[in-house]
Amino acid sequence: xxxxxxxxxxxxxxxxxxxxxxxxxxxxxxxxxxxxxxxxxxxxxxxxxxxxxxxxxxxxxxxxxxxxxxxxxxxxxxxxxxxxxxxxxxxxxxxxxxxxxxxxxxxxxxxxxxxxxxxxxxxxxxxxxxxxxxxxxxxxxxxxxxxxxxxxxxxxxxxxxxxxxxxxxxxxxxx
Amino acid sequence: xxxxxxxxxxxxxxxxxxxxxxxxxxxxxxxxxxxxxxxxxxxxxxxxxxxxxxxxxxxxxxxxxxxxxxxxxxxxxxxxxxxxxxxxxxxxxxxxxxxxxxxxxxxxxxxxxxxxxxxxxxxxxxxxxxxxxxxxxxxxxxxxxxxxxxxxxxxxxxxxxxxxxxxxxxxxxxxxxxxxxxxxxxxxxxxxxxxxxxxxxxxxxxxxxxxxxxxxxxxxxxxxxxxxxxxxxxxxxxxxxxxxxxxxxxxxxxxxxxxxxxxxxxxxxxxxxxxxxxxxxxxxxxxxxxxxxxxxxxxxxxxxxxxxxxxxxxxxxxxxxxxxxxxxxxxxxxxxxxxxxxxxxxxxxxxxxxxxxxxxxxxxxxxxxxxxxxxxxxxxxxxxxxxxxxxxxxxxxxxxxxxxxxxxxxxxxxxxxxxxxxxxxxxxxxxxxxxxxxxxxxxxxxxxxxxxxxxxxxxxxxxxxxxxxxxxxxxxxxxxxxxxxxxxxxxxxxxxxxxxxxxxxxxx
Numbered sequence: 001x002x003x004x005x006x007x008x009x010x011x012x013x014x015x016x017x018x019x020x021x022x023x024x025x026x027x028x029x030x031x032x033x034x035x036x037x038x039x040x041x042x043x044x045x046x047x048x049x050x051x052x053x054x055x056x057x058x059x060x061x062x063x064x065x066x067x068x069x070x071x072x073x074x075x076x077x078x079x080x081x082x083x084x085x086x087x088x089x090x091x092x093x094x095x096x097x098x099x100x101x102x103x104x105x106x107x108x109x110x111x112x113x114x115x116x117x118x119x120x121x122x123x124x125x126x127x128x129x130x131x132x133x134x135x136x137x138x139x140x141x142x143x144x145x146x147x148x149x150x151x152x153x154x155x156x157x158x159x160x161x162x163x164x165x166x167x168x169x170x171x172x173x174x175x
Numbered sequence: 176x177x178x179x180x181x182x183x184x185x186x187x188x189x190x191x192x193x194x195x196x197x198x199x200x201x202x203x204x205x206x207x208x209x210x211x212x213x214x215x216x217x218x219x220x221x222x223x224x225x226x227x228x229x230x231x232x233x234x235x236x237x238x239x240x241x242x243x244x245x246x247x248x249x250x251x252x253x254x255x256x257x258x259x260x261x262x263x264x265x266x267x268x269x270x271x272x273x274x275x276x277x278x279x280x281x282x283x284x285x286x287x288x289x290x291x292x293x294x295x296x297x298x299x300x301x302x303x304x305x306x307x308x309x310x311x312x313x314x315x316x317x318x319x320x321x322x323x324x325x326x327x328x329x330x331x332x333x334x335x336x337x338x339x340x341x342x343x344x345x346x347x348x349x350x351x352x353x354x355x356x357x358x359x360x361x362x363x364x365x366x367x368x369x370x371x372x373x374x375x376x377x378x379x380x381x382x383x384x385x386x387x388x389x390x391x392x393x394x395x396x397x398x399x400x401x402x403x404x405x406x407x408x409x410x411x412x413x414x415x416x417x418x419x420x421x422x423x424x425x426x427x428x429x430x431x432x433x434x435x436x437x438x439x440x441x442x443x444x445x446x447x448x449x450x451x452x453x454x455x456x457x458x459x460x461x462x463x464x465x466x467x468x469x470x471x472x473x474x475x476x477x478x479x480x481x482x483x484x485x486x487x488x489x490x491x492x493x494x495x496x497x498x499x500x501x502x503x504x505x506x507x508x509x510x511x512x513x514x515x516x517x518x519x520x521x522x523x524x525x526x527x528x529x530x531x532x533x534x535x536x537x538x539x540x541x542x543x544x545x546x547x548x549x550x551x552x553x554x555x556x557x558x559x560x561x562x563x564x565x566x567x568x569x570x571x572x573x574x575x576x577x578x579x580x581x582x583x584x585x586x587x588x589x590x591x592x593x594x595x596x597x598x599x600x601x602x603x604x605x606x607x608x609x610x611x612x613x614x615x616x617x618x619x620x621x622x623x624x625x626x627x628x629x630x631x632x633x634x635x636x637x638x639x640x641x642x643x644x645x646x647x648x649x650x651x652x653x654x655x656x657x658x659x660x661x662x663x664x665x666x667x668x669x670x671x672x673x674x675x676x677x678x679x680x681x682x683x
Contacts, residue, residue, distance in 0.1 A: 006604070007604060010600060010604045010606075014344060014348065014606075017348065017351075018347075018351075021351055021366070024365075024366060025365075028361075028363050028365060029361055029363060031360060031361045031626065032358050032360075032361040032363040032365060034622075034625070034626075035350070035354070035618075035621065035622050035625070036351060036354055036365070039347050039350055039351060040347070040351065042343075042347055043344055043347040043348065043351075046340050046343055046344045046347065047344055049340055050338070050340045050341060050344065053340070093397070096396075096397050097393075097397065099396070100393040100396045100397055100599075101393070101596065103396060103567070103571075104389060104392075104393060104571065104592060104595055104596075105592065107571055107572065107575055108575065108588055108589060108592045111575055111576075111579070111585070111588050112585065112588065112589075116575070116576045116579055117576075119572075120572040120576065123568060123571075123572060124568040124569065124572055127564070127567065127568035128564070128568065131564040133562060133564035133565070134564075142565075146569060146572070150572065150573065150576055153209075154576055154580055158580065160579070160580040160583065161583055163579065163583075163585045
């Protein structure tokens, strides 16, 4: 997928959000929509300008827009940084992006299922083992030390009331 | 007054008060470094331990912890581009690039020294201005606060690198996200989709954790190495360089401190706005504005000096009127009640020695934070060299547990995840995250003050209130300034080019 297509998808998503805000705001009273309505309208205008502008420019100039052209603000640096960021990246970047997203999602899922402290133990331990950056023994030691530190800090020192996860009723049932 | 200054200091020079201050500072530094847990959490957790002690010792513990969290916040912004709260956001712009250039020690030392100087200057001016500041605060109303919030939004123009339209769209989105939840003015639930959880709105620290910390860890995973690879970039800076930088830019420190003091005095404006305003003024007044965002040490010194002074300023409305300048000052009010002290105008007459004790606490706590900070700078600077395979699981875990701990709602973990993905996409497609955050910070302030101004002064309040009009003109001028300066630079460059061609033509 080309950079321009990606930029267009993001801009269209934002456009959708701003349109959604307008539709929802129309259901509120005049005072409640006093700021959201004009602001979302402004957002739509900005995104439409951005869409038109980015589809009229060459790929190298995607980081510029009309106001940047008027002010000549930082476009050279921005375009250069854009090129340097994009240059040399393998086409499989998206696979690693999906992987990064999956890692974060896995931690969130673990927290929702088990609660924060067991989730941290499983996630950190699993990450250390699967990344093979440390030996399994060193990984285990780091995981125990880290989980203990999190427990002492948040539960003992800060007295945070823990969440026990969606699996807790199941555990209780078979206990 | 001199007697009050001396007795205020004497009350602090007891072993109990000094020990409490040390405990508060160390504890505040640890809390400040943890994402999502800022000065408010630090003070709230200490509050139950404060009853039954001497007022000076209690305040040393509370204020010491609060002041230390400010610098603790700066540390993660500089080292990982992960601000623990909105206050630290402005430190990411130049602090993080300095870290990536192998100048983390210098940035941390400059930050600590800037905070110390700001804190001391702020405290001195606070002491001097105690008799003068009361009429100033009373002269300001909601319409003036609205203009100041708008001024904060217009600073956005300064931060929109590359695409101003994308930057403005990001700030509009930030403002709209802040409107999720129950509208405090009309009691209308907005954009909640019937969710009870969303009625409370999006927690600001949770959104910050997602936008910056989670997104940065996703980027670090993609990079696959440490933030700073010592085989490519060696740490070339020293603590002394940072200290020298702060003193070398003394005029910037003074200006930023006074700005921080002034913003702190205004109830409800907050240190996050102060840090961003300081960064903007440092950039606009710099001889080399093009270096900002790429590792300019002034971009670290100015926000820290401002935030250091801001704490002193925040005390003024709390003490003089019983109006807390922010959440942390509201907690301080609770502590006052526990101590049997009634804030209000009498505070500046009958309890003046206690007021000066607090001024001294600000000075001494800042000195303590800086001494500890400078001592640990070289060790902290090694943190970004840790490999991604260690950093990613550790930081992600702390962030999500921190997000949960902020309000004790498990839904906040999901919110942090959503904002993490949003932050990653915004960074990748250059929709400024800073603008988004500024929009979120200022949204409520703008809406509340707009409604009150319309109710109190009518539709044309901008023109009927002279001070509002002056501030409105100031907003327009600061918005136009980057454009005018850019146009002026272009014209000068064109004139120079013309002169060069003319000279060359004359020579032939």
